[in-house]
Amino acid sequence: MRFREIVDSIAKACGWQVSTERTGALSIEVPTGSGRSQIVLITEDQDIAEQQIVRYWSVIGPADDIEFRKCLEENARLCYGAFALKDDQLVLMDTQLVQDADPMEVGAAIGNLAAYADRYERDLFGVDKY
Numbered sequence: 001m002r003f004r005e006i007v008d009s010i011a012k013a014c015g016w017q018v019s020t021e022r023t024g025a026l027s028i029e030v031p032t033g034s035g036r037s038q039i040v041l042i043t044e045d046q047d048i049a050e051q052q053i054v055r056y057w058s059v060i061g062p063a064d065d066i067e068f069r070k071c072l073e074e075n076a077r078l079c080y081g082a083f084a085l086k087d088d089q090l091v092l093m094d095t096q097l098v099q100d101a102d103p104m105e106v107g108a109a110i111g112n113l114a115a116y117a118d119r120y121e122r123d124l125f126g127v128d129k130y
Helices: 003-014 068-075 103-125
Strands: 017-020 026-033 036-046 052-062 082-086 089-097
Touching (some): 003 017, 003 103, 052 082, 052 103, 089 103
Antiparallel strands (some): 017 026, 026 036, 036 052, 052 089
């Protein structure tokens, strides 16, 4: 099963909306409870050994005025993903080998990244923008 087929089947089973961005990234809107949702983006890449990977990320908010030391300390406690900077945005990001892509793990990665990113978006910025 191709990775996109895995994502589409998980999204259908979970009722998530999937679209393709202009950049080619997959965009998945994941409901996170209390009327909130979070967008998780997925792009393909290669690791240093030239193995195909996917990169998951979800925007939390603008990187301006963020205490990066606190983000790095929080990285040590996160079960899924890590804080990163992408295009001047604070994001949660995770990666996965495509060849090992298991539908249960892909679904867990998307769902957990969305839940954590939404929590930090709410706690740090008080909004539901991303």
